[in-house]
Amino acid sequence: MRQLMRAIGQYAGWTLLTTGAVVLAAALLEGVGLVLILPVVEVLFSDGTAQDGLTAKLVALLESWGFRSVTSQLALIGAGFLLLAILRALILMRRDVMMAELSQGFVDHIRRDFFALLARSDWPVIKTYRKSQLLNTMTINIGRLAMIVHALSMGAITLAMGLAYLVAAFVMDTMLGLAMLLLAAIGMVSAVLWTRRSHRLGRQLTRANTVAMDETTRFLDGLKAAKATRAEDELSARFAQSIAETRALDVQFVAQQARLRNAVQIAGAFGAMAVLLGGYGLLDLSGGELLVMAAIVLRLAPSLVGTFSNLQQMAHALPAFEAIRAVEDELVARMAVASGDGERIRASIATDAGLTLEEASVEVVNEDGARITLVSTPQIKIAPGMLVHVGGPSGAGKSSLVELAAGLHLPATGSLSRGGVELTADTRPAWQQQVSFAPQEPFLFDGTVRENLTWPNLDTTDAAIWDALEQAAAAELVRRLPTQLDEELLDGGARLSGGERQRLCIARALLRPASLLVLDEATSAMDPELERRIIGNLRESIGQRIILMVSHSLNAVGYADMRIEVADGRARLREERD
Numbered sequence: 089m090r091q092l093m094r095a096i097g098q099y100a101g102w103t104l105l106t107t108g109a110v111v112l113a114a115a116l117l118e119g120v121g122l123v124l125i126l127p128v129v130e131v132l133f134s135d136g137t138a139q140d141g142l143t144a145k146l147v148a149l150l151e152s153w154g155f156r157s158v159t160s161q162l163a164l165i166g167a168g169f170l171l172l173a174i175l176r177a178l179i180l181m182r183r184d185v186m187m188a189e190l191s192q193g194f195v196d197h198i199r200r201d202f203f204a205l206l207a208r209s210d211w212p213v214i215k216t217y218r219k220s221q222l223l224n225t226m227t228i229n230i231g232r233l234a235m236i237v238h239a240l241s242m243g244a245i246t247l248a249m250g251l252a253y254l255v256a257a258f259v260m261d262t263m264l265g266l267a268m269l270l271l272a273a274i275g276m277v278s279a280v281l282w283t284r285r286s287h288r289l290g291r292q293l294t295r296a297n298t299v300a301m302d303e304t305t306r307f308l309d310g311l312k313a314a315k316a317t318r319a320e321d322e323l324s325a326r327f328a329q330s331i332a333e334t335r336a337l338d339v340q341f342v343a344q345q346a347r348l349r350n351a352v353q354i355a356g357a358f359g360a361m362a363v364l365l366g367g368y369g370l371l372d373l374s375g376g377e378l379l380v381m382a383a384i385v386l387r388l389a390p391s392l393v394g395t396f397s398n399l400q401q402m403a404h405a406l407p408a409f410e411a412i413r414a415v416e417d418e419l420v421a422r423m424a425v426a427s428g429d430g431e432r433i434r435a436s437i438a439t440d441a442g443l444t445l446e447e448a449s450v451e452v453v454n455e456d457g458a459r460i461t462l463v464s465t466p467q468i469k470i471a472p473g474m475l476v477h478v479g480g481p482s483g484a485g486k487s488s489l490v491e492l493a494a495g496l497h498l499p500a501t502g503s504l505s506r507g508g509v510e511l512t513a514d515t516r517p518a519w520q521q522q523v524s525f526a527p528q529e530p531f532l533f534d535g536t537v538r539e540n541l542t543w544p545n546l547d548t549t550d551a552a553i554w555d556a557l558e559q560a561a562a563a564e565l566v567r568r569l570p571t572q573l574d575e576e577l578l579d580g581g582a583r584l585s586g587g588e589r590q591r592l593c594i595a596r597a598l599l600r601p602a603s604l605l606v607l608d609e610a611t612s613a614m615d616p617e618l619e620r621r622i623i624g625n626l627r628e629s630i631g632q633r634i635i636l637m638v639s640h641s642l643n644a645v646g647y648a649d650m651r652i653e654v655a656d657g658r659a660r661l662r663e664e665r666d
């Protein structure tokens with residue numbers, strides 16, 4: 089909770105103080121309004137008898153201003169009442185807007201920070217997380233964070249209101265104030281004890297949500313395979329089981345909330361009775377005072393219920409914030425130092441620079457903390473203008489090798505350099521400016537063909553786009569679409585075939601003005617003829633570019649200037665064409 093408060097404080101700064109001041113001002117006006125009922129009632133039912141306490145002071149003040157008749161005094165107090173009500177309405181409006189801005193702004197800030205942190209993290213680190221865990225953090229947990237912040241702001245409002253009613257009770261009568269304070273304190277202690285259970289339930293829910301998200305992604309990813317093997321029922325049953333747990337936990341929490349609400353309401357009713365009877369029998373309060381007291385008790389009770397149930401809601405959702413922070417802390421701890429002067433070094437990587445690997449290796453750290461070498465290389469020098477075929481059996485380390493060249497990994501041992509610039513955490517931004525990457529799994533999003541090809545932020549002409557599409561053997565495919573480059577790709581191009589999506593991604597990679605093009609099984613879903621055509625086009629237009637191409641097929645071999653064979657995590661140069 090402290091971490092959350094600190095995070096909100098850091099985000100909001102002075103806004104938190106001004107918002108708090110507005111919340112207090114609204115509560116203060118509420119309290120003053122309530123206390124003003126007393127003189128109205130007492131003046132109204134005075135029967136000419138002398139007043140005491142607050143009413144006496146107010147009546148004396150009004151008389152000194154020349155308002156001697158009961159009617160004029162009532163009119164003035166009534167006017168004050170109305171003024172207060174208008175002022176209060178204006179402040180409440182401002183308060184609600186400020187609270188919404190603060191809470192929504194904070195949630196967006198956490199969401200943005202998390203996305204940015206994840207995007208800045210090293211690829212090997214990101215790969216260690218399960219997709220469902222990240223999805224859960226980015227959607228459900230951040231959604232629950234919004235609930236905490238909402239509960240926190242509502243809790244602050246109801247607490248301030250409760251305080252205002254308490255102060256009003258003290259203004260009426262010290263004993264009455266003390267009695268109410270005692271009631272509130274008992275309620276608060278039991279609510280805090282209750283929140284522990286809610287927190288425990290919230291932790292269980294966070295775990296159950298992760299499992300449910302895991303099952304959801306498995307359900308969607310496995311649906312096609314399950315249908316092909318008639319295993320839909322088994323898949324649905326697993327999914328139903330995983331969501332049954334979250335539903336049970338949700339119901340448990342609702343029951344817990346209802347129990348607390350009922351307990352506070354019943355205790356409140358007893359307290360109200362005790363305060364009223366005590367006020368009448370022991371404190372000898374007047375009818376007017378008893379009426380205002382009843383109003384205070386009636387307004388205080390919902391305030392207390394609100395405060396406690398918001399407290400409970402916060403405790404329940406807090407594990408979601410803890411889970412977000414745990415992933416963030418892990419990412420920060422594992423993040424390579426990615427500062428450095430990328431700009432300065434970018435200028436010195438020539439677009440016609442060769443690529444040299446010097447006994448370089450890629451390592452990852454597994455769950456037990458042990459370091460595993462995925463691939464290592466001898467000295468390999470690749471000259472500009474070379475098309476390099478990277479082959480070898482499945483699982484040998486081919487992707488790890490080209491990911492190293494693309495700067496997704498940093499060399500754990502040895503080095504990797506281009507034109508005298510070594511790949512390090514500092515030079516990585518500059519290095520990757522010169523890299524274009526097309527992976528085996530094509531990435532397309534909901535947007536036009538043009539938007540997909542110029543992703544993320546390429547400023548280019550349609551002529552250049554058509555040229556890249558021709559080279560990637562995708563021009564014909566786009567020409568057939570009703571609105572060609574303006575055609576919207578729905579659901580990430582799900583209606584296109586695997587090979588068609590791969591061709592669009594190769595066209596995107598070709599459009600990027602980078603001098604190192606990495607194709608990691610980017611043609612795996614194509615027929616041999618099409619693959620040969622694309623490789624031929626690449627070979628023809630290579631210029632000073634270096635192309636690293638991982639492929640299981642031998643189509644690329646005929647066009648390759650160099651062949652690297654990877655076996656059992658060790659790369660080796662096979663042959664170089666003259």
Ligand SMILES: Nc1ncnc2c1ncn2[C@@H]1O[C@H](COP(=O)(O)OP(=O)(O)OP(=O)(O)O)[C@@H](O)[C@H]1O
Nearest residue numbers: 215452454460462481482483484485486487488489
């Ligand atoms: N984060 C990781 N932790 C542990 N092992 C890993 C990790 N990433 C990859 N590996 C293992 O490293 C080996 C090399 O993986 P890589 O993806 O480079 O192989 P590949 O030659 O490209 O395989 P394929 O042709 O099947 O795509 C594999 O055995 C893989 O299981």
